[in-house]
Amino acid sequence: MSQTVDRALSILPLLAEGPADLGQVADRLGVHKSTALRLLRTLHEHGLVYRQSDQRYRLGARLFALAQEAMENLDVREIAHPHLVRLNESCGHTVHLAVYEENEVLYIDKVESRYPVRMYSRIGKPVAITVAAVAKLLLADLPEHERRAIAEKLDYPTYTSRSTPNAGAFLRELEKVREQGWATDLGGHEESINCVAAPVRGADGRVVAAMSVSAPNVVVTADELLTLLPLVRRTADAISGEYSGRTPVKGTE
Amino acid sequence: MSQTVDRALSILPLLAEGPADLGQVADRLGVHKSTALRLLRTLHEHGLVYRQSDQRYRLGARLFALAQEAMENLDVREIAHPHLVRLNESCGHTVHLAVYEENEVLYIDKVESRYPVRMYSRIGKPVAITVAAVAKLLLADLPEHERRAIAEKLDYPTYTSRSTPNAGAFLRELEKVREQGWATDLGGHEESINCVAAPVRGADGRVVAAMSVSAPNVVVTADELLTLLPLVRRTADAISGEYSGRTPVKGTE
DNA sequence: AGCGGTGTTGCATTTCTTGCAACATTCATT
């Protein structure tokens, strides 16, 4: 834990909220202006921070480039993508791919619904961890004590009347998901949106990612969406096969 | 220039090349292992670095979330405004900035002409989507199927004899605009008004906004207006550069 | 010109980082 670096890095999320000037940064860090200036300069030299024409600072292009590379290193995504597209082509709904990392579940890929009514979500955005179908799958695969530890620490926001209310309910849900090998979110995050999800497993059988199909009530009912479950599971299994090197990749020479 | 932060940040591009273990990081930084360890720990706490199961480090998903958040909070208008004003000062005509959103193209900023004869338009008002130069640029950047879907659904009002008559003509026009990287509206909306427009692009090259210069015939002919094209494009490029954080650093050392 | 706000620099102080060396841990080899 290096104090200087810690302070410098604390600037990043702060600037992610929007541009800020030197004084604001210094205030929020609780340091002298000159200190903030020098930290910002260093960040600037590395391209992580950019100074716009009104002298205010914001996050810089380098960060985007790094993020890009970071994402490419998560190679599940690369392998999964064509499968997600194919699934979208056959059902038309929004398809998501998510991974668990450091107490968060993040969407790392998305294929947009071909229906006019779409669900809001963005790649890179943390998922509503207590209700999302993909989150349930990813957490359900963790060792029991870890699962418990996380469940205790989480907040359980009541997005809708069907949201997971507390740690106990969540752990029971995870147990169920773990056994059945798939998960749903029926209006737990947004009243009118349902999801079905299935896990992607690595060579060792551990869940490395989860994918889901989401659609609003106005397009298909929850029951209709559930009929897609076999297809979703088959897709997830295909990705697992390829990811774990079990299925040979075709057409590369 | 803070040495500690400088070293810590140097780790990021290094890890972008691929996962590395403590020793490798220390070597490439030219510091003692324990130093590298402490830097990595700090980066880890901020989620910028992730430790995979084989103990090696790689870039973390938080980078991604930060970049995403920054994108969402970026305000094109704020960045573009001073450029629009400068353009207006040098040519005197009305300058517009527009974005595409939900099947509509909206003006989000405007600098009034300094000539007595002005064109009518309002910020926040939907643009005549089938003829406006800015609309052409914004739609031309959408994926092919989406472009087609929208073109089919639109009405094609005959504002003037030069208005885009139907979906076919519109799609051909979009194709042309897409290739040449700029657009015009020569009397397509109001007989006596011409526009030249250029796109503003984000870091990923996608068109995030479009800007235009408009002037009535009575002030300048269409040909005269077209001579402004290079200036308009340069302005749009300057905005793009600043928006995407690409613009090189000025005079700080 | 004068004034408030903001950004920038030189310097003395002291905190925080650093490298070292010893220790812990994992894993392969005998």
Added chain:
DNA sequence: AATGAATGTTGCAAGAAATGCAACACCGCT
């Protein structure tokens, strides 16, 4: 099983590097 090598981790003393201060420079404003 025991040994050894390779890698990761911690406590500590030395000193290098970050900090805050105060003074200065640079706007835009009235």
